[in-house]
Amino acid sequence: MLNGFTLALVYALVALGLTLIFSIFEIINFAHGEFYMLGGYVTYLGFAVAGLPYLLTLLLAIVVVGLVGLVSERLIFRHLRGKTLNAFIVSLGLLWVLQAGAQLSFGVLDKSVPSAFAGIIRLGGLIISVERFVVVLAAVGLIAVLYAFLQWTRLGRAMRAVAQDPDGAALQGVNIEVVSMVAFAIGCALAGSAGGLLAPLFAVSPAMGALPVVKAFIMIIIGGMGSLPGAVVGGLLLGTVEGLGSLFFSSAAVNVLGFLMVIAVLLVRPRGLFGAA
Amino acid sequence: MTRLRSHGWIIVLVAVMALGLAAPAAAAEKTLEIGVLGPLSGGAASYGVELVRAAEIRTDEINKAGGLKVGGDVYKIKLVTYDHKASAADAATAANKLIFQDKVKYIIGNAVGATCNAVQTVSEPQKVLFAFVCWGTNNLGPDKPYSFRSMLSQWEVAEPFYRWVKDKHPAIKKIAIISPNDTSGLDTNTAVVKAVKSLGLELVAEETYERGTKDFYPILNKILAKKPDLLDVAASPPGEAGLILKQAHELGFKGAKGWTAGTNPASLVSISGPEAAEHLWSPLNINVKSDFVDAKVRKFGDEYEKRYKEVPGAIAVANYAAFDVITKAMQEAGSVDTDKVLAALTSRPYDTVWGRLAIGAKETYGIDRQFLYPMVISEIRSGKSVDIEQVLPAALKVMKK
Numbered sequence: 001m002l003n004g005f006t007l008a009l010v011y012a013l014v015a016l017g018l019t020l021i022f023s024i025f026e027i028i029n030f031a032h033g034e035f036y037m038l039g040g041y042v043t044y045l046g047f048a049v050a051g052l053p054y055l056l057t058l059l060l061a062i063v064v065v066g067l068v069g070l071v072s073e074r075l076i077f078r079h080l081r082g083k084t085l086n087a088f089i090v091s092l093g094l095l096w097v098l099q100a101g102a103q104l105s106f107g108v109l110d111k112s113v114p115s116a117f118a119g120i121i122r123l124g125g126l127i128i129s130v131e132r133f134v135v136v137l138a139a140v141g142l143i144a145v146l147y148a149f150l151q152w153t154r155l156g157r158a159m160r161a162v163a164q165d166p167d168g169a170a171l172q173g174v175n176i177e178v179v180s181m182v183a184f185a186i187g188c189a190l191a192g193s194a195g196g197l198l199a200p201l202f203a204v205s206p207a208m209g210a211l212p213v214v215k216a217f218i219m220i221i222i223g224g225m226g227s228l229p230g231a232v233v234g235g236l237l238l239g240t241v242e243g244l245g246s247l248f249f250s251s252a253a254v255n256v257l258g259f260l261m262v263i264a265v266l267l268v269r270p271r272g273l274f275g276a277a
Numbered sequence: 278m279t280r281l282r283s284h285g286w287i288i289v290l291v292a293v294m295a296l297g298l299a300a301p302a303a304a305a306e307k308t309l310e311i312g313v314l315g316p317l318s319g320g321a322a323s324y325g326v327e328l329v330r331a332a333e334i335r336t337d338e339i340n341k342a343g344g345l346k347v348g349g350d351v352y353k354i355k356l357v358t359y360d361h362k363a364s365a366a367d368a369a370t371a372a373n374k375l376i377f378q379d380k381v382k383y384i385i386g387n388a389v390g391a392t393c394n395a396v397q398t399v400s401e402p403q404k405v406l407f408a409f410v411c412w413g414t415n416n417l418g419p420d421k422p423y424s425f426r427s428m429l430s431q432w433e434v435a436e437p438f439y440r441w442v443k444d445k446h447p448a449i450k451k452i453a454i455i456s457p458n459d460t461s462g463l464d465t466n467t468a469v470v471k472a473v474k475s476l477g478l479e480l481v482a483e484e485t486y487e488r489g490t491k492d493f494y495p496i497l498n499k500i501l502a503k504k505p506d507l508l509d510v511a512a513s514p515p516g517e518a519g520l521i522l523k524q525a526h527e528l529g530f531k532g533a534k535g536w537t538a539g540t541n542p543a544s545l546v547s548i549s550g551p552e553a554a555e556h557l558w559s560p561l562n563i564n565v566k567s568d569f570v571d572a573k574v575r576k577f578g579d580e581y582e583k584r585y586k587e588v589p590g591a592i593a594v595a596n597y598a599a600f601d602v603i604t605k606a607m608q609e610a611g612s613v614d615t616d617k618v619l620a621a622l623t624s625r626p627y628d629t630v631w632g633r634l635a636i637g638a639k640e641t642y643g644i645d646r647q648f649l650y651p652m653v654i655s656e657i658r659s660g661k662s663v664d665i666e667q668v669l670p671a672a673l674k675v676m677k678k
Contacts, residue, residue: 003492003494003495003498004495007492103318108317108318108319108322108326109322109323109326109516109544110320110322110516110519110548112519112547112548112549112550114550115523115527115550120527120528120529127498127528127529129527129528131527132527198491201491201492202491202492202520203491203516203519203520203548205319205320205322205516206318207318207319208491210489211489211491243495246495246496246498246499247495247499250458250485251458251485251486251487251490251495251496252458252485252487254495255487
């Protein structure tokens with residue numbers, strides 16, 4: 001159960017990035033999981049290969065993936081704002097390009113990243129590794145920083161304005177181009193941070209982005225497309241259901257639970273828990 | 278000038294005739310295309326990579342020696358490889374491509390049981406000789422006469438391995454096993470459960486997971502609550518077995534560890550770290566540098582390491598041996614016709630990198646199609662695989678009698 005929360009919080013970072021990009025660009029970036037994968041490989045190179053301190057490597061993963069996101073926005077995605085079908089095809093293409101690039105650069109085999117923090121914490125009957133505890137703290141910290149940025153900074157408020165009404169925001173003097181570019185970079189950096197956080201827990205591999213992005217889609221459909229609080233609440237709900245489910249069902253059945261939730265939400269409340277009508 | 282020009286024409290004519298005469302001689306050298314399948318990406322990728330690399334080494338050896346002389350022909354071998362990502366659907370597509378598009382009559386190399394079944398639906402009716410390292414029981418049988426398993430499976434090793442555990446470590450009583458939820462995994466679990474129960478040991482947990490799983494905490498929490506003395510990661514591939522052991526170590530598991538159908542400890546340790554894999558026993562692994570193995574294995578291991586900067590595991594050795602045995606059988610048959618090669622293949626034992634290799638185990642599968650050779654139990658010590666003891670599979674004991 002606790003473990004379900006740990007992973008849900010990290011996948012919520014992926015979901016937040018995905019939904020941030022959706023709210024500004026009105027497109028679904030299917031290559032979002034590949035930015036998570038890039039974060040994993042930056043951590044592998046920085047921490048496992050170069051021997052840099054883990055937290056510095058995590059920061060590096062956020063910055064590097066953010067920059068890659070920024071370049072992707074300038075070269076590709078800024079031309080696709082609002083063009084759902086074009087963006088769907090282009091982002092699928094980018095997914096394959098980035099995966100093949102990782103395969104050519106690092107090979108097809110999993111690469112191990114050593115544990116960043118050793119030891120376990122016992123709280124009564126609860127057992128959690130120090131490493132997973134640090135991951136929880138880091139994920140909560142990053143979500144809090146994102147919330148503060150969007151709530152209290154000028155650029156963050158501009159992003160919310162563009163998400164609500166781009167034309168209205170432009171009339172108020174908001175530079176849509178700059179805001180979109182930064183939002184895309186932040187969205188990718190969030191996925192990169194998730195990759196960096198989970199790399200020492202799991203190995204890194206070219207196809208590692210598939211699972212988190214599926215979970216992220218489930219979370220944002222439950223929470224409501226384009227809603228940032230919805231992504232976090234959707235993540236926590238999914239974590240709770242999967243955590244509880246794993247106590248009673250096989251792993252195959254647990255994987256289905258998230259999709260059952262999606263079907264239920266789409267039938268009963270298609271806009272999700274926090275989505276706009 | 279005219280004379281010179283006419284002489285020139287004669288020279289050109291002679292050259293063309295010489296080339297024309299030479300052409301049939303060159304045509305005598307033929308190309309034999311051999312298919313290699315396997316997961317080349319995803320959690321089981323190390324299996325496919327080893328299969329392909331071993332095939333490349335043996336192919337290069339044959340081609341550099343002038344080709345494979347079969348009857349009056351000399352064949353250059355060309356490999357055709359496809360990645361099926363451990364998916365049965367992709368394997369069926371790849372088998373169709375190999376057999377109907379590339380026209381191969383031999384597929385030497387494949388891993389993951391469900392994919393073998395998928396390939397066999399195409400290979401058997403087309404009489405394509407198919408050698409693999411998949412561990413499903415139903416991959417061999419009288420209804421699949423063109424299929425061979427080139428590596429010992431859980432059905433050959435589980436009983437002797439657990440007998441060894443019981444004899445050498447009598448304190449171990451409670452066993453837990455975990456495998457992928459597919460043909461290879463379920464079959465391995467069945468073989469281990471049968472061996473464990475027949476030896477009077479207690480099975481406290483039998484779990485499966487979906488391939489590609491990264492987080493094993495939920496399953497491990499269930500398993501470790503039963504307090505097993507030995508955790509067997511059974512049919513888990515190196516990447517996933519490494520993660521299971523790493524996460525079990527994080528959760529404080531201190532018991533013994535087994536890997537009944539494990540094959541590449543170096544890959545496992547690279548994921549789990551040496552501490553989490555310490556004292557892991559495996560009956561299927563091969564340490565190519567050990568004193569237990571034939572000098573030919575050490576030579577193959579050196580070449581593999583030189584080329585790919587990695588140490589080969591048992592799957593690489595098995596596929597190298599399969600290529601070796603099947604190409605020798607082609608020479609013995611004097612033909613590349615699969616029916617004739619099949620007859621030659623099952624007619625006698627062959628000397629291979631495994632040592633003397635027999636094809637048998639009719640008592641298990643109803644047909645002699647299992648490669649049999651001595652198995653070695655190894656242990657991970659400080660991140661390195663160390664061979665402990667050589668044991669004979671029961672089927673090989675039967676044949677020796």
